[in-house]
Amino acid sequence: MASNHGFASLTDLGITYTCSSKRYHLLVPQIYRNIIVHSCSRVSMTICNNSQNPRFVSAKKSKIRDFRLLKSVELDRFLTSDDEDEMSEGFFEAIEELERMTREPSDVLEEMHDRLSTRELRLVLVYFSQEGRDSWCALEVFEWLRKENRVDEETMELMVSLMCGWVKKLIEEKNDVADVVDLLVDMNCVGLKPNFSMMEKVISFYWEMGEKAGAVAFVREVLRRGIGYQNNGEEGHKAGPTGYLAWKMMAEGKYLDAVNLVINLRESGLRPEVYSYLIAMTAVVNELNEFAKALRKLNGFSKNGLIAELDSENVQLVEQYQSDLLADGVRLSNWVVEEGVSSLHVMVHDRLLSMYICAGRGLEAERQLWSMKLAGKEADGDHYDIVLAICASQKEAGPITRLMSRMEVLSSIRKKKTLSWLLRGYIKGGHFNDAAETVIKMLDYGLYPEFLDRAAVLRGLRNRIQQSGNVETYLKLCKRLSDENLAGPCLLYLHMKRHKLWIIKML
Known part of the structure; x- marks a missing residue:
C-alpha cells in the first residue's frame, strides 16, 4: 500500500485550471519534506529537500545512467525481494521529455506506455510534486493513467495524499479560499475520485488549524460557485459542506453557531444542501435542551434560597430567547418543505416535535405527533407520554382527551406508565384535584401508583385544604388508599374557630 509521511506544500498557485486539453504551466513549490513512498512492495523512494537541489538518493549509483537533466537527482532503491530490477531507461527518458514541455504529457506517455511500469509511473507523479517542478504535470499524468x-x-x-498535502499547505499559509476551491476543481477535472469527500477533508483541515472563519468562507465559496455534492447515505440524501460544517460546530457544543451558519447562508441568497436544514434543526433541539437544563438548575437554586427569583423582565427575556429559537426551527422546516423532498417530511416533524417538547409547548407538540402519523411514521409511546405530561401540567383538556383515547388498547404495563406520566404532569402543574382523580382511575384499573407520587398528591391536597377549606377530595382519596391498603389509619383534625372547637375523626 502506498503511504506517506508528511504533506505536500503549495505556496503559490499560479493559475486556475479549466477542463480542456490545453496544457497550463503550473509551478508548485516544495511538495514533500522527507517523504517516503512505498511502492508495489518492491521499491521505496525517499525525496530529501535541501536548499539547493532536491535529490533521489541511490544505493546503487553505479547502475544509474548518466541523466543530463537530473544532475542533482539520485535514486535510492531498497529491494525487498530477490528481484533486482532497476529503473528502466524509459523512466528517465519520460522524465526528460516531460520536463521539456514541448509536447502534451498524454502524447509522451502514450508513446512510452509500454516501457513504463506502474511503479515507475507512480514515481513520475512524485517527481513532479517536488519544489520547482511543473506540478500540474503530475495531475496530467494521473489523468492519462485514469x-x-x-x-x-x-x-x-x-x-490523494499529494492533493491533501497541497490543500493543507494552502490553508497553513492562509491562501485565499478561492485557491483551495480551484484546486478541488482541478482534482475533479482530472478524474481524481477518492472514497471520501474532499470538501469535508478541507473543512476538517480548516477546523483543526483553528481557522473557523476560513471554514465558513470556504463553504460560502463552494456554494457561490455551485459545486455539486456527492450522494451520501442509504436514503439518497445529498450530504454537503454546509451540513458537515454545521455538524462540526455541534460536535463542539456550538449549537447556536450551527443554526446561524445555515440561516445566514440561505438568507444571503445561497442554497445550502437540503440536509443541512435538518442538521440545523437538530442544533435547535440541542440548544433548547441545554437551555431547559440551565433553567431547571436556576430554579433549583432559587427554591433553595441561594439566588433571588427571576424578575418579570428576566422572565420575559427567557421566553423571548426560547421563542426566537423555535422561530428559527420553524423557518428551517419550511425551507425543507420548499425543497419538495417528501421523504424528509417525517424527519421535519420529528425534529419539530423534539423542539416543542424541549420548550414545554404541549399544544404544538401534540400537533406534531399527529402530523408525523399522517406523514407515515408514528412516534413511539414515550413521546406520546411526554407530550401528555406537558399538556397535563398546562391543563390542556382537549389534547389530554385525544392523547388518552389510545390508552384503551395499551397493555397494563404500558397503561400504568401512561397514567403515571399524566399524574406527574398534573402534580408539576399544581392541579391536585385532577391528580387525585388520576390516582383513583389507576386504582380502578388495578394499577398502583408509585409511593412518591401518592405522597405528593396527598401533600398537595393537604396544603389546599388550609387555603380553601375543601376536604372532600382529600377524604375521598385517603379512604380509597386505605381500602387498597396503600395508606394507614388517618386522624383528621377540624378546627371551628367560631366555637373554639376541635373535631378529631379517625379515617
Missing part, C-alpha cells in the same frame, strides 16, 4: 485504466488502489492513494 483514461488508460491504469489507476489501481495504490496509485489512487498516492495521488
Whole structure:
C-alpha cells in the first residue's frame, strides 16, 4: 500500500485550471519534506529537500545512467525481494521529455506506455510534486493513467495524499479560499475520485488549524460557485459542506453557531444542501435542551434560597430567547418543505416535535405527533407520554382527551406508565384535584401508583385544604388508599374557630 509521511506544500498557485486539453504551466513549490513512498512492495523512494537541489538518493549509483537533466537527482532503491530490477531507461527518458514541455504529457506517455511500469509511473507523479517542478504535470499524468485504466488502489492513494498535502499547505499559509476551491476543481477535472469527500477533508483541515472563519468562507465559496455534492447515505440524501460544517460546530457544543451558519447562508441568497436544514434543526433541539437544563438548575437554586427569583423582565427575556429559537426551527422546516423532498417530511416533524417538547409547548407538540402519523411514521409511546405530561401540567383538556383515547388498547404495563406520566404532569402543574382523580382511575384499573407520587398528591391536597377549606377530595382519596391498603389509619383534625372547637375523626 502506498503511504506517506508528511504533506505536500503549495505556496503559490499560479493559475486556475479549466477542463480542456490545453496544457497550463503550473509551478508548485516544495511538495514533500522527507517523504517516503512505498511502492508495489518492491521499491521505496525517499525525496530529501535541501536548499539547493532536491535529490533521489541511490544505493546503487553505479547502475544509474548518466541523466543530463537530473544532475542533482539520485535514486535510492531498497529491494525487498530477490528481484533486482532497476529503473528502466524509459523512466528517465519520460522524465526528460516531460520536463521539456514541448509536447502534451498524454502524447509522451502514450508513446512510452509500454516501457513504463506502474511503479515507475507512480514515481513520475512524485517527481513532479517536488519544489520547482511543473506540478500540474503530475495531475496530467494521473489523468492519462485514469483514461488508460491504469489507476489501481495504490496509485489512487498516492495521488490523494499529494492533493491533501497541497490543500493543507494552502490553508497553513492562509491562501485565499478561492485557491483551495480551484484546486478541488482541478482534482475533479482530472478524474481524481477518492472514497471520501474532499470538501469535508478541507473543512476538517480548516477546523483543526483553528481557522473557523476560513471554514465558513470556504463553504460560502463552494456554494457561490455551485459545486455539486456527492450522494451520501442509504436514503439518497445529498450530504454537503454546509451540513458537515454545521455538524462540526455541534460536535463542539456550538449549537447556536450551527443554526446561524445555515440561516445566514440561505438568507444571503445561497442554497445550502437540503440536509443541512435538518442538521440545523437538530442544533435547535440541542440548544433548547441545554437551555431547559440551565433553567431547571436556576430554579433549583432559587427554591433553595441561594439566588433571588427571576424578575418579570428576566422572565420575559427567557421566553423571548426560547421563542426566537423555535422561530428559527420553524423557518428551517419550511425551507425543507420548499425543497419538495417528501421523504424528509417525517424527519421535519420529528425534529419539530423534539423542539416543542424541549420548550414545554404541549399544544404544538401534540400537533406534531399527529402530523408525523399522517406523514407515515408514528412516534413511539414515550413521546406520546411526554407530550401528555406537558399538556397535563398546562391543563390542556382537549389534547389530554385525544392523547388518552389510545390508552384503551395499551397493555397494563404500558397503561400504568401512561397514567403515571399524566399524574406527574398534573402534580408539576399544581392541579391536585385532577391528580387525585388520576390516582383513583389507576386504582380502578388495578394499577398502583408509585409511593412518591401518592405522597405528593396527598401533600398537595393537604396544603389546599388550609387555603380553601375543601376536604372532600382529600377524604375521598385517603379512604380509597386505605381500602387498597396503600395508606394507614388517618386522624383528621377540624378546627371551628367560631366555637373554639376541635373535631378529631379517625379515617
